[in-house]
Amino acid sequence: MGAFPGVQGLDVVGPLEIFGTATHVLAERRPDDPPPYALEVVAPAGGELRSSSGLRLVADDAFGHDDGPIDTLMVSGGVALPPLEQTKEVARWLRDIAPRARRVVGICTGAFFLAEAGLLDGRRATTHWGACRNLGAQFPSVRVDPEPIFVKDGNVYTSAGVTAGMDLTLALVEEDLGRDVALAVARRLVMFLIRPANQAQFSATLAGQASDRPRVREIQHWIVDHVRGDLSVEALARRAAMSSRQFTRVFTEEVGMTPARYVERVRVDAARRALEQSALGLEEVAARCGFGSADVMRRAFTRLLEVTPAEYQRRVRRS
Secondary structure, three states, rough: OOOOOOOHHHEEEHHHHHHHHHHHHHHHOOOOOOOOOOOOOEEEEEEEOOOOOOEEEEOOEEOOOOOEEEEEEEEEEEEOOOHHHHHHHHHHHHHHHHEEEEEEOOOOOEEEHHHHHHOOOEEEEOOOOOHHHHHHOOOOOOOEEOOOOEEEEEEEEEEEOOOOOHHHHHHHHHHHOOHHHHHHHHOOOOOOOOOOOOOEOOOOOHHOOOOOOHHHHHHHHHHHHHHOOOOOOOHHHHHOOOOHHHHHHHHHHOOOHHHHHHHHHHHHHHHHHHHHHHOHHHHHHHHOOOOOEEEEEEEHHHHOOOHHHHHHHHHHHHO
């Protein structure tokens, strides 16, 4: 794991805890087998470094001293990326060492280091939703996807922000050791379930809290509280005391998506929670969340999450 001064502590500790817990689980089940993972943290100068929260971490070694075999090369991110010269130093290290690794992983804004090293050229990638636009602007050869919580393109993996790095690491454990071990790790760490890669990074409910205009925020909260009601553009425009055309323009400028798309996301969010927290059938969930029918809900799920409600429900129940 590559780290640097000012790193987001959870970007380092979260993935390492996943791998460490997997090692403990396997040791209990097959005590005679060698441990599946040996973990090491490296940093530009080695030794102690302070994370963005003030947590002190100690790197095992400095860049350039890691001459042993590498299976998984990970680089963490931070609330703010380090100065340009340090970014280039991390990128140089990555260019040298990446060819020796079976797979390369960027956690959160660690994707910027991978992009600077040229490892994401022509590849699909993601990062923290708040940094996706900057990643695409700085590195136009990268196909940035702001939606999923993690992306795999060949042997290069990138994750969305902070805890999504743990979701990605859990998926790596599943690749290496099987779903049963990954579920055991999730249970030990009290992770709610193994989230699929195409799960959206942030909910429409959270997106609604970022609007600057009180009237738009009020409409967004109304939508969340009335998912079963009439949420057509005409009805919402009347509530906002605007024409449909004006409301659509103002809402889209403020929120970054049309009212119809926002409503669909809110309803999918509500349906996901219902599938996770209840034993309701698909038709009842669809009716409660304003879809009208299970088929309409299925199309929305498939479009936004690339998984059907039935499959999502099965994953939740297995987890």
